[in-house]
Amino acid sequence: MKEKKSLNLLAPFESFVDKFKVPLSILVGAFLIAVPFLGASRVAMRNLVMIFLYAMLGMGLNVLLGYVGQVSLGHAGFYAIGAYTSAILTTTYGWSFWTGAIAGACVAALIGFLLGLPTLRLSGTYLTIVTLGFGEIVLMVLRQWESVTNGNYGIRSIPVPELFGWELTLSNGGFYWLILFLSTVTAIACYTIKNSNAGRTLIAIKEDELAATMMGIKTTRYKILAFVVSAFITGLAGAYYSVINNGYIEPNNFVFNYSIQILSVVIVGGMGTIRGMYFGSALLMMFPQVFRFLNQWRFVIYGLLLVLMMQFRPQGALGWQSTLPYKLPRRAKKALAEREKAKTVQ
Amino acid sequence: MALLQAKEITMQFGGLLAVDSVSFHVDKGEIVSLIGPNGAGKTTVFNMLTGVYEITSGAIEFEGKEIHRKTPQEIVDMGISRTFQNLRLFGKMRVIENVLVGTHIRTKYNFFDGLLRTPRYQKEEAEKTLKAIDILESIGLGDKINELASNLPYGDQRKVEIARAIATDAKLILLDEPAAGMNPAESEELLRFIRELRDKGYTIILIEHDMGVVMNISDRIYVLDHGKMIANGLPREIANNPQVIEAYLGGKREK
């Protein structure tokens, strides 16, 4: 029952990071905000943007896979729905990016709700196959419904976001700050969800569905909730993607391959963790670039790495359980402290 | 009126009558034991009471209301909670988180309260956390709230399950072999705790193999054998009942 201790060399690092959470995040945060002023190349900025984008996508899938334990092979579908909804609203109907993005996320969430409904009857592997089909159906719709999606030609001239008259682009750092903002808000949201009744409930369902049921948890309802939240985040990320791709999206941007990329971010980084999504994304984005000299061998190496990972660190690179005490709610801490005081007075 | 009343409940699995027209009742504030050899149908009765199985026939009433057509969730909500013979903890969650999951059904703040950390969330989350800590302290796990459930010794894991069941605000708690895997000292302490629960107003149905424990703690005992209720009465009566002795000696030996 005990976890294998052998590979727990990370433990001191883990507790270090856990302990100095606040100063570390301020330091890292300040650095990240300053990045566009450090004179990085366009390519480097583009890479960074993609890392944060995939971290956000990873967090989206993580709500489903990491929290409630449902594998999805069709998240590129939600990604596409967010991107297309936002792109159509901004190009054809003149909406701003901001309202278009929220609409894109909401439409994705609605579709997520509908896709989550089969959880009433299906479970586990079968539902995974449904998600696989879902991704393909979305693609088919994008290709065939030409009057709305413009078919294989895709949507062109998607305007860049504007903030108080300032146009966000890659070169002025706008794209970068926008995804930094979006992914940070997502991370905070995932954190608060995880540390509330809903998050505990989702994880309980993943750990033991029958026991969760016997605690009075309406498991279906919570699985659908996970689908909705996951789709919302993924749709929002899609809306962002629609504006950073030189004003152009097409069905090929959302093929099965991308669902797998999102999945591997979560698995490599560490299911259920938020930090892992950044790491998994960085690894996924950097690997093909750093190992370009290996040519086609790099995919073999990447596959090999994944296999080794599954073997020796199935919880993912940064998938550790915090060794620190449970974080008590502020008021509970206060009440406990008062009790202690009362005891010592007696 | 009895708190719980089972009227000729039957559970058939294919050709097997696991529970055969069994009737019993439990009054408020009692500790009632359900005993019988391996495979007698005890756990099946728990699964019937808690809605895990849809009973084949019969009726179950709790506080005068029929519950045998209700979902497990509705039954928990009405005030029946249980532990499992084969531990079913949320292993990768901390002890306190396990117990907090038990408070889920009484939690009123919604998803957005949790997401945005509204005052409602702050207030209720603190209340529930304190409640979980209180329960854990009362069961002797006050110093282990931060441990991962799966890292605890067996006996402690059983206690976490009981704490989790209490956290649902149940009136009736069903304990399926809670002392299994405990050493004599632990099991003695558990007995004391179960008595304390009764004194606080909880009602308990206990499945237990250890006759010492059963005779010591039960107000009344029901005996199942091959799905049939073969005896019921006070511990003293059961100990001297020839049919019961026969069932235990004649059947497979207990663990």
Ligand SMILES: Nc1ncnc2c1ncn2[C@@H]1O[C@H](COP(=O)(O)OP(=O)(O)OP(=O)(O)O)[C@@H](O)[C@H]1O
């Ligand atoms: N879901 C099921 N499907 C088919 N048969 C079942 C099922 N659940 C229980 N049984 C059978 O019903 C009978 C009673 O089992 P049950 O688990 O209730 O016994 P028990 O009294 O709890 O025994 P033990 O002391 O070993 O825990 C057994 O023969 C068992 O194999």
Ligand SMILES: [Mg+2]
């Ligand atoms: Mg049993």
